[in-house]
Amino acid sequence: MINKKKEKLVYHILSNVLLFIIILIDSILMKSQAVFCFGLLIQLLVGIITFSYNANRIKFVYFSYVFGMIFVSIMYFSLIAEHGVPYFNSQGSDDLFYEKQAFNTTSLNIGLLEFLNNNPLDLYKQLTLYIFILSKMISFGNLFDGYHVFMSRQFNVFLIVFIVNMLYFIVNKGYNFSSKEKTRFLITISIFPNFFYLASYTFRDILSCFLVIVLIWALTHLKVNKTGKGIIYYLFVIFAIVLQFYVRTFVMYIMIIITLINFIDFVPKKYKFVIIIGITSCTSLLFLNEISSIFSEGLNKVDNYAEFRANEKTSGLVSIFTDTPLLPFGIFLRFIYGFIQPNPSFSYLFGDYAFSYASMTTFIGIGTLYILTQIPYAIKGFIKPLDKLSVTFLLFYLVFLASLTFRHLVLIYPFIFLLIARGRENKITKFKEIYQLYILGLIFVYIVYSII
Numbered sequence: 001m002i003n004k005k006k007e008k009l010v011y012h013i014l015s016n017v018l019l020f021i022i023i024l025i026d027s028i029l030m031k032s033q034a035v036f037c038f039g040l041l042i043q044l045l046v047g048i049i050t051f052s053y054n055a056n057r058i059k060f061v062y063f064s065y066v067f068g069m070i071f072v073s074i075m076y077f078s079l080i081a082e083h084g085v086p087y088f089n090s091q092g093s094d095d096l097f098y099e100k101q102a103f104n105t106t107s108l109n110i111g112l113l114e115f116l117n118n119n120p121l122d123l124y125k126q127l128t129l130y131i132f133i134l135s136k137m138i139s140f141g142n143l144f145d146g147y148h149v150f151m152s153r154q155f156n157v158f159l160i161v162f163i164v165n166m167l168y169f170i171v172n173k174g175y176n177f178s179s180k181e182k183t184r185f186l187i188t189i190s191i192f193p194n195f196f197y198l199a200s201y202t203f204r205d206i207l208s209c210f211l212v213i214v215l216i217w218a219l220t221h222l223k224v225n226k227t228g229k230g231i232i233y234y235l236f237v238i239f240a241i242v243l244q245f246y247v248r249t250f251v252m253y254i255m256i257i258i259t260l261i262n263f264i265d266f267v268p269k270k271y272k273f274v275i276i277i278g279i280t281s282c283t284s285l286l287f288l289n290e291i292s293s294i295f296s297e298g299l300n301k302v303d304n305y306a307e308f309r310a311n312e313k314t315s316g317l318v319s320i321f322t323d324t325p326l327l328p329f330g331i332f333l334r335f336i337y338g339f340i341q342p343n344p345s346f347s348y349l350f351g352d353y354a355f356s357y358a359s360m361t362t363f364i365g366i367g368t369l370y371i372l373t374q375i376p377y378a379i380k381g382f383i384k385p386l387d388k389l390s391v392t393f394l395l396f397y398l399v400f401l402a403s404l405t406f407r408h409l410v411l412i413y414p415f416i417f418l419l420i421a422r423g424r425e426n427k428i429t430k431f432k433e434i435y436q437l438y439i440l441g442l443i444f445v446y447i448v449y450s451i452i
Contacts, residue, residue, distance in 0.1 A: 008055040012047065015062035019043050022069045029077075032148040034141035041140075042158045050165070057168050064164040064190035068157035068199065075200035075360055076150055082357035086149050088201055095202035099149065101127070102134030106142075116246055129246035130204035149202065156199035159210040164190050166217035167414055174220040177421050185421045189414060194342060194367040197360075198410050205407045208248045212396070212411060215240040215255050219262045250402065251411065254395045261388055334401060339375065341406040344368040344446075372442060374420045376435050381423030389418055 023043065027036030050061050076086050083090040104121055115132050123131065134152060141147030167189055171182050189195070199206050218236035225233070237259060244252040344365035348358040371378075382390045393415040400408045 004055055008058055011055060011058045011062060015066060016047060018066055019069060026073050030148060030150055033144040034146060035148050035150050037144055038140060038151045039154055042154055046161060060168055060186045060190055061161055061165050065161045067191045068160055068196050071196040072153040072157055072200045078356040078360045081354035098131055098134060098202050101131045102138055105131055105135035106138045126247055126249045129243060130207055152202040153200055156206045159206050160195060160199055163210055163213045166213050170217055170220050173224045177425055181421045181424055185417055188417055192367055192413060193364045195413055197364045198407050203407055204247055205410045208251055209410045211240045211244045211247060212255060213414060250399060258392055334404060338400050338409060339371060340368060341409060342368055376438050377423030378416055378419045380426050380428060381419035384426050393419060
């Protein structure tokens with residue numbers, strides 16, 4: 001017991017010293033007191049919340065925290081080296097728009113409920129919560145030397161740290177994986193570069209993913225804690241769904257469906273099939289118009305994106321996925337397309353890019369390559385058994401298919417890694433031979449992809 005306490009204390013001290021150094025270096029290089037103070041505030045919150053955790057849980061939480069801060073710091077300076085500004089492109093994408101709206105919100109000086117209900121800036125409802133949160137970061141920064149764009153990256157890392165924290169509980173209480181597979185899953189999700197790449201911008205997708213994992217975490221608690229204490233987790237379920245309405249509406253509807261499906265666990269086994277059919281039918285009818293309009297809008301974006309790629313005269317294998325008409329084959333190609341984003345290419349190292357940006361982009365591509373090598377395990381975990389996890393993954397993948405926007409892939413990462421872990425646990429005859437053939441085929445396709 002004493003050794004465990006000492007181990008936990010050592011993790012806390014070493015991690016926090018290292019984080020303090022990272023925050024200090026960032027604030028000096030960025031010449032921002034606000035970055036330093038906001039970073040310390042987040043560090044303090046993480047320390048307080050995790051203080052009572054066991055040593056193993058603390059290890060994964062801080063592993064993710066340290067890696068994330070290093071990653072977004074390097075990415076910040078890489079973006080400046082490449083674009084001249086720390087945004088998605090040199091003109092500023094959605095990230096710059098969000099910040100401008102957040103500054104406008106700050107000048108209004110109103111509370112959260114009033115802002116969400118009255119929407120004084122006439123924004124899309126699903127932008128309001130994230131912009132309000134950004135406005136509070138601006139207000140915090142104004143207490144010192146002003147808001148700094150890096151603060152939103154610090155906030156994103158904070159959210160990912162608690163995504164990892166909740167996934168630690170989910171994988172340990174919700175799945176009967178071996179200790180080896182649990183560890184592999186937690187290490188992968190803690191340092192997955194594609195995850196932190198999205199955290200390197202002022203986008204709302206990390207917040208959306210956080211709310212999804214809050215929902216799954218609360219539902220897992222309800223499944224394993226059947227006492228009166230469960231009432232607080234019902235509140236977390238409602239909290240996550242309601243807030244998602246103000247972040248990404250389409251995802252909120254999917255969360256409602258997932259919640260209803262999960263409540264099947266409380267239904268006697270002989271009625272489950274009937275209940276599943278009933279829930280699926282009712283939710284489909286209830287949200288049909290809304291989901292259809294959102295999905296149709298997404299399909300229009302897909303076609304517009306394909307036209308954009310054609311106008312750009314995109315060459316190579318990627319153009320096959322984006323330029324093919326939606327029907328009859330385009331929808332299937334776009335389904336595959338999600339698994340090769342962000343682009344897993346080493347060509348950035350030899351192109352006209354800043355070295356730091358090219359190196360980081362290549363590193364992110366390695367994350368995509370890792371998923372590609374694990375696809376057979378994911379398929380195995382998806383079909384055996386075909387259950388709530390399989391449906392959850394598929395529903396969130398629909399979000400990506402409806403937009404073809406790479407940053408929406410963040411919603412599937414936790415679930416595809418759970419499928420991979422489950423696939424590794426499932427034993428299938430001659431799977432090793434099939435997997436070896438798949439890897440050889442993947443290498444061949446990648447060589448062709450790199451050439452053309």
